[in-house]
Amino acid sequence: MKGKNNTANIQPMSFLEVAKTNMRNYSMFIMLTVIMIGFAILTTGINLSPRNFTNIFIQNSYILVLAVGMVLVIIIGNIDLSVGSIAAFTGAIAAILYNTGIGLFLTVFLTIGAGLIIGMWQGYWIAYVKIPAFIVTLAGMLLFRGLTYIITNVTPITPKTDSFKQLSIGTVSPQFLRITALMEKRGKMVPQDIHLLPIIVGLIVIIFLLFIALRERNKKIRNNFHVLPVQYFIGKQVFLIALILVMSVQFAQYRGIPIVFIILAITVAIFTFMTKNTIFGRYIYAVGGNSKSAKLSGINSENITFFVHVIMGGLCGLSGILFTAYMNSALPDAGDLFELEAIAASFIGGASASGGIGTIIGAIMGGLIMGIINNGMSLMNIGANWQYVVKALVLLLAVWYDIYTRKKSGMV
Amino acid sequence: MNEYILEVQNLTKVFPGVRALDNVSFKVKKGEIHCLCGENGAGKSTLMKVVSGVHPHDSFNGKVSFNGKETNYKTVKDSENDNMAIIHQELALSPYLTIFENIFLGHIKTKHGIINWNKLIIDSRQYLKKVGLNENPETIVSKMGVGKQQLVEIARALSKNVELLILDEPTSSLNDNESEKLLLLINELKNEGITCIMISHKLNEVMEIADSITILRDGQTINSYDVKKDNVSEELIIKQMVGRDMTHRFPDQTHDVGTINVLEVKDWSVFHPEYPDLEVVRNASFHLKQGEILAFCGPMGAGRTELMMSLFGKAYGSRSTGQVFVHGREEHFHTPKDAIAKGMGYVSEDRKDLGLILIQSVKNNISNSSLKKLSYMGIINKGKETLEAENYKKSLNIKTPTVNQIVNNLSGGNQQKVVLSRCLLADPDIFIVDEPTRGIDVGAKYEIYSILKDLVKEGKSVIIVTSEMPEAIGMADRIYVMNEGLIKGELSRAEASQEKIMTMALKKIEEN
Ligand SMILES: Nc1ncnc2c1ncn2[C@@H]1O[C@H](COP(=O)(O)OP(=O)(O)OP(=O)(O)O)[C@@H](O)[C@H]1O
């Protein structure tokens, strides 16, 4: 009786079917590419210039950092409205701490610590007292805006030295890895600095990722596990390599690797690994997917909720530092509408409002889509008013498309 | 007019990786009760979903005709307009609305857009009477048991003037008594000229009620029988379903019951989560020996699930009193996590709400309780995880193209196997399974029974909560009978019979 196989009508999926069922995982990449090309046409290519490309990261880093935390909050089925105010508050703390002369490193360290403590405060009310996150963070939004006004005295605080600013606008490119080459610019050949570091790092990352992907695949094949069709696998790798190469080449032509890009990359790597490979990450999805079932499986959903909000707090601290650095000043009104940008980024990136679904990469993609639209429209001299309108429509369209593809692949 | 109310011709329906229906043809005569049988994942629910427009017309190949006219349904609404109604395997009532609101939901008659609530309540009474549900129409449905909710679903169908009623495993979560009533009702509806299609794994019911039987296997129609003309027996149906003979319904291997008590419960009382004064379980005392299979029998609402869940780290109830000893030591579990840490495992009867995370993969659902075991320093060993999931996929014969499939896409019975796998992987010493074979086909039932027997052979202990008396009698070393929140008595394997269990459940206990 055992070992009988009644799987007669189960068949391996064809390449097309796999592509179809996975389509929604890639819809954001497609959307991003389309929008980039669209603006490239509208701005005669200015938006793709190495300088602008670098700026897109610098201008959006503080939102992207928030989006990473926000998507976790959304996965557990909550929402956080306070991130803008907390980023303003921690941004002000950073400027004040820095101006006492304790040094950049300690400032960053303590500010993120402050963010974590704020996260604990909110997490406590949400997870253990069980006040809905919407309400706790609505209170937090007011509370930390008020505290920001109090500690800044409603006047901007400027860091005393310029090195703080470098956190945002600085780049890494060692002198010995620079060469000068003749490049074509508006029909003329002009000498231009080429920064080799991004290219070297890019190649190392590519080799590393390829190595991991191949090892995983071989392991699966050896164990007779189900693997994706080979065309699909190759397509995915080619796409990734192309993406990294484009970024490397762009950075190489401007000023090297932006520091914010490094910070972002590390943040994304840590949290992607956390969500995909750790018990804690799996529990986050379990609590969001069905908290009752998670509880019966022996998961302490209160603790998970608490820690997710703590993480969000820490990332608010980081975002505050980056924004203060970007503006080179801690503004009392900083962080206005950041929460909405971060929430929109998560949803554009495929998170589900009912919880349990969402990815870090998705949220980053969502944030970049919004950022590129902002940037492109600014390059076209279209005012903020219209930017709001366009972003609103993009949010609606993106989420509609997500629901549509999810239905198509039978996930409802 | 046509003799057939429903005709399905050469129907093929493909999901990514699964050919759920493969050239199926199937005819239902007007006014008959037609039963659909087949293993878990054979395609029964899918067939009914195609017929009723849950899967829209352009998503399959083949022809479906209703009353001689080819259908072209885009949504369920279209089939409802044609006087067809389907009651799904997983109930679909709106839990926080009242009975009458649920009955009229979606087709409320209004006068200039204004609802006459009183009239609705009065109208609903007539349907409740018809289905034999003696409840106030203003009761919130989630406050009632599954059996009554089932009746509300039927009342809802009747209120829409059905010609064809489709019931997907309507009795899987009912006890014998309730099932009997439901079958009577279906027969009555037949007398009124309503055609019924019923899916069921309970073959005795099928034999009792069916005029025709169609058997599906692996997405294909194997045979259709006219019960009166053809000489059909349960054995024949089973053979056609699973493709071979099945002589035994229960594994006949024996095992030795140990002498030590692994679990002892004394004077355990449980209080309702919303009405803290209401005692749901009263002074329950029982014990479980090592290597023993216990069964808890009794009608729905007897308090069996409530008792087990409250023992499992207060997963149910506002508070509880009494003592629990595990391996002789008194324990105070505050969360299921504590209970799991002490070697308990619980498989819920409500797989959709409490058991599974429907939007996650088969693999993740199986591993969720055992991640500690499958990881090193908090980092999951995904290879090992997949390996374990694949093992259970094979040994329990879970029908899915890959373990990465979303659980929601599995058939009902296969979802149940996933819940069981999760608990098996966690490897508890005390294994509490609540209705473990709900919605499971005969072949797979046997496999699950074998697994439970293997567990006790390894020296683990099992508690089966079940509404199916044959299951209790066939599997258990000892049976506790519960009713109305009380343990009414205890029977050994030798003493047990269906009659004794019934009389014991109804017996009055003098309270002092
Ligand atoms: N939305 C879906 N996406 C992918 N596969 C599906 C989907 N719905 C059903 N299937 C697959 O189709 C097959 C038939 O499923 P179906 O639900 O019809 O089985 P069933 O005969 O009703 O079984 P059970 O007795 O367990 O309820 C199964 O293998 C199932 O995994």
Ligand SMILES: [Mg+2]
């Ligand atoms: Mg089914």
